Amino acid sequence: MGLESNSMPKIVIGDFGYTLEDVPHLSDFIPDLPTYPNPLQDNPAYSAVRQYFVDYDDTIAQNIVVHKDTPRGIHFRRAGPRQRVYFESDDVHACIVTCGGLCPGLNTVIREIVCSLNYMYGVKSVLGIHGGYKGFYSKNTISLTPKSVNDIHKRGGTILGTSRGGYETKKIVDSIQDRGINQVYIIGGDGTQKGAAVIFEEIKKRGLKVAVVGIPKTIDNDIPVIDKSFGFDTAVEEAERAINAAHVEATSFENGIGLVKLMGRYSGFIAMYATIASRDVDCCLIPESPFYLEGRGGLFEYIEKRLKEFGHMVIVIAEGAGQEMLSESLNQKDASGNKLLQDVGLWISQKIKDHFSKERKMTINLKYIDPTYMIRAIPSSASDNVYCTLLAQSAVHGAMAGYTGFTVGPVNGRYAYIPFHRINERQNKVVITDRMWARLLSSTSQPSFLSTKDVVEDSMDDKKETPNYALLENGFADAHK
Structure with missing residues (x-):
């Protein structure tokens, strides 16, 4: 199975050097989709919020340090709940899968996806795919409810199990289609996100109303664009x-x-x-x-x-x-x-x-x-638990709003929807000509060899x-x- 995405980037050009690297939407390839009022407007938890919904045109700048003559630069679509959604709550059949190595925070993300779907949007049907991507076609699933995931964030690892590689895109999409799944939440590192991009392509090719959402995971913090990956603070x-x-x-x-x-x-x-x-x-x-x-x-x-x-x-x-x-x-x-x-x-x-x-x-x-x-193998720290919660909620808001083929993460402190190709284009590395490495050298007094x-x-x-x-x-x- 190839891991190359064939989609052209969805680019919006504005004034003063403004560029929006947008993410796909179900309406891009499925015409005349109906929309529904967002259930959050009737949710008591949001009744005190001054502005329930994120404005459609809200975007997040990739670069926050600018000069007076700097062009506005690259932006990403801001994460958060939208006024109209593309799924009715009773029709949502979601699934969650974890792939790759272990990382603190996996269970927290799983828990919050389940609870967000249920408490915020009234979704009752959530499946856990057991054993990574292979679980899609080996029929390994478990039912996930707020009760069953209530205290999993206190444990290390992932209750869904995990595996590396060894999957077939068509079999996975066949399984998604056969089960009637219409929201897929994929938690994993760069290899997993590449796989998620290809799964999205196959779903798009078949014209299925299925939102594919990536949640980036790497303990090494080597995923680009986002500020940092979950589990990193705990690891440090x-x-x-x-x-x-x-x-x-x-x-x-x-x-x-x-x-x-x-x-x-x-x-x-x-x-x-x-x-x-x-x-x-x-x-x-x-x-x-x-x-x-x-x-x-x-x-x-x-x-x-x-x-x-x-x-x-x-x-x-x-x-x-x-x-x-x-x-x-x-x-x-x-x-x-x-x-x-x-x-x-x-x-x-x-x-x-x-x-x-x-x-x-x-x-x-x-x-x-x-x-x-x-x-x-340890559970995530308090700061990572907060981070995982915000990641999961942002992912759920995006899927319900009809966005697909994207990953979610903080960019300059604000959560954004990021195209898969930006996450997969390179690895984030320590820049040894940057001030942070200089700070380390001054702290240790070691030579630059x-x-x-x-x-x-x-x-x-x-x-x-x-x-x-x-x-x-x-x-x-x-x-x-």
């Missing part, structure tokens, strides 16, 4: 606890080194934010910032300097950092298409031990901590001047918003 908090443990171990032994490996296959956001939050980290290594081990300006030299000065050290490394240096590179991929990574934490631990015991004849005490699965090539050339030229500590060009990422 839990990662900080692991760093604190590493710091205690390191400070309790002579030449103690605490090494913590955190999640971050391609993006080092968890490692960066946990490092800044902790203030106990001496060196943070992420995929976006190249480093090397031996020689002048390398990691080993920095470790030795810190140990001699302070007697201990804490290192944080993201799982995707330094993979290019591992001797046995794996070209295999998992079912979601992600490259299988080697354990860089174990590898670098052994390298450090070998270097100091064999080459430097220096006694060190290294403790390696990998809290990955502990972090993934030179490339080995620069060091060798510098030595051969026998230059006495201060080396150029500019970051590697191939470590740069696209500017983030």
Whole structure:
């Protein structure tokens, strides 16, 4: 099954450089759809709200920092309830599916979708698809009610189970059609959202009145456009606890080194934010910032300097950092298409031990901590629970209003409906020429590691001047918003 969407972007051009990247609507491919008054206008919960409904023309700017002569730029449609809806409550048959890896907050999103559909719109029929995308055609479903999901937000994982890849679009849409499902809520990362885009295309091709809504999930925070992904704050908090443990171990032994490996296959956001939050980290290594081990300006030299000065050290490394240096590179991929990574934490631990015991004849005490699965499996924090609630409610409002083929998320603090292609076009990465990475460097006092090539050339030229500590060009990422 291909994962390419064939839809042309829905673009609206306005005055003064204004561009709206709109999302599809059921009325785009199904003519003469009837509309109905939004049940929220009679909902006691909304009776005190001054303005029930979002204005049709409300949009959210992608870039919030502007100059006086800056064009208005790209905008997205604002999330929220509309005055008219395209589904009658009794006719809605919704389903929810979770795909990919675990992440704090999954159960909170599930709970709030069910409760929002029921309490706000009077929808009684909600199915949970068990086991990821495969559950659509393996007939694994459970009925979801406000009562059955009442306390699931207190648990980690997902009550619906999950899986990676291995699905067939036509079979999934056949199942949706056979069951009479007309709202599909898909919770997952970039691979899952690509799948959701293709499912939407097949539904559109068949002319089905089915709203397809994506809710982006990635603990690594590597989805673009949105401010951050749910579960990220929880992951940073839990990662900080692991760093604190590493710091205690390191400070309790002579030449103690605490090494913590955190999640971050391609993006080092968890490692960066946990490092800044902790203030106990001496060196943070992420995929976006190249480093090397031996020689002048390398990691080993920095470790030795810190140990001699302070007697201990804490290192944080993201799982995707330094993979290019591992001797046995794996070209295999998992079912979601992600490259299988080697354990860089174990590898670098052994390298450090070998270097100091064999080459430097220096006694060190290294403790390696990998809290990955502990972090993934915990319930979400209070801030993430609030975030998940707003995500779910925004998703439900969009589906009821007839929008489809979109994902939802905060853009500059306001919730918006975002076309699938914008979520899938690239990965969000730490920009190591940005101020946030500079803040980390100033917090840890670690060097911006030179490339080995620069060091060798510098030595051969026998230059006495201060080396150029500019970051590697191939470590740069696209500017983030």
